[in-house]
Amino acid sequence: MKNKIKVAIFDLTDCEGCELQFLAFREKLLDLAKSIEITNWRLAKAKNDNGPFDVAFIEGSPLTQDDIEMIKEIRQSSGAVVALGDCASLAGIPGIVSSGEREALARKIYGKNYELAVKKVYPLSHYINIDYHIRGCPVTQKELEYVVSGLIWGKVLSPKAYPVCLECKAKENHCLLLEDKPCLGPITKGGCDALCPSVSHRCYGCFGPAKGANIESFKKHLVEVVGRDEANRQMHFFITNPSMEEENKDPSP
Ligand code: SF4
Ligand code: SF4
Ligand code: SF4
Known part of the structure; x- marks a missing residue:
């Protein structure tokens, strides 16, 4: 493979448990490094590129206007965008609380005049087009490996259509x-x-x-x-x- 695939891993509001699954690849990560180059990963790199990327993984839910702008920019500078885990794909854990409850809790913690920037939590797909969703809380190594190797070898990724x-x-x-x-x-x-x-x-x-x-x-x-x-x-x-x-x-x- 002549050119390595440029990969970015971003996180929004979440527990970071899904992106840790990349680290859990351990020695497989060294194998993957022959085919991919991680050019932006806040959790693991001191210097990060701003793109363009062949593939961007986004973990977590967008909860602020800055988050929303950021994912729109990532979409524009990435060939494929993957929603990494339930917080990204389903609004998962941040979405459990209803918008009314979120507002009440935020005012209890930050004061009665506090205004939430984003009233309701939505998954990434509410704001941008997503090419593949990796579900799970956290995602499984097997599914992550399937997606990463599929992207490296240009395979069509088939979502599991069964329970x-x-x-x-x-x-x-x-x-x-x-x-x-x-x-x-x-x-x-x-x-x-x-x-x-x-x-x-x-x-x-x-x-x-x-x-x-x-x-x-x-x-x-x-x-x-x-x-x-x-x-x-x-x-x-x-x-x-x-x-x-x-x-x-x-x-x-
Ligand atoms: S069985 Fe699978 S889908 Fe169900 S909770 Fe466990 S890991 Fe998640
Ligand atoms: S989906 Fe679960 S494990 Fe993954 S970031 Fe969200 S809360 Fe953490
Ligand atoms: S077969 Fe039964 S135990 Fe297994 S996942 Fe379905 S309902 Fe659960």
Whole structure:
């Protein structure tokens, strides 16, 4: 490969857990370094280029006007933009709190006259076009490797169009729902190799809603298993959080 692919990794409001998955590549990162050059990464580099980039990964949710301007500039200077993790792809953790609650909490902390710059938290796709979404809280190494190697070799990246249950069944796990235990696998997008149910933990939906999932019908079942309050709580994080009420119910891909 003559020219290395120029990659940038940006972060907005988040816990930085997804970009740490790049560091967890360890020796694979050295292999990748033969094909890619990370030219902008605040977390790991002292000097950073301003672009252009072949691929920009953006982690986190935009919460200020500066964030919004920044992601628009990144979009303009990047060949492909990847939403890295749920905070970027679904508004994830920052989106859990409704706009009214955010405002009340901000005024409690910063004073009664405090005005939030951005009232409602939206995912990146509300502001810019996104070429690929890597879901998860945090993203998995496998999915990240799939995307990075796909971008290096110019492969078409196919989003997983099936729920976690399909991967869970392929691993021949015993189904938690059959034991009347909660599990969001049927309505959650696949791609994690059924990480949680494979160790007998319920899927809590961190890959976001599966395309075409019948969320209302599943919720009725979940209410029967755990009661209404607990069902609401379990689905609130990544399936029905307030930022997903409008355009983001079935975000692509
Ligand atoms: S998706 Fe989860 S792990 Fe990734 S940055 Fe957001 S809160 Fe952290
Ligand atoms: S345990 Fe969960 S993910 Fe696995 S098959 Fe049952 S519902 Fe689906
Ligand atoms: S099983 Fe569910 S909660 Fe666990 S990693 Fe996969 S999508 Fe996320």
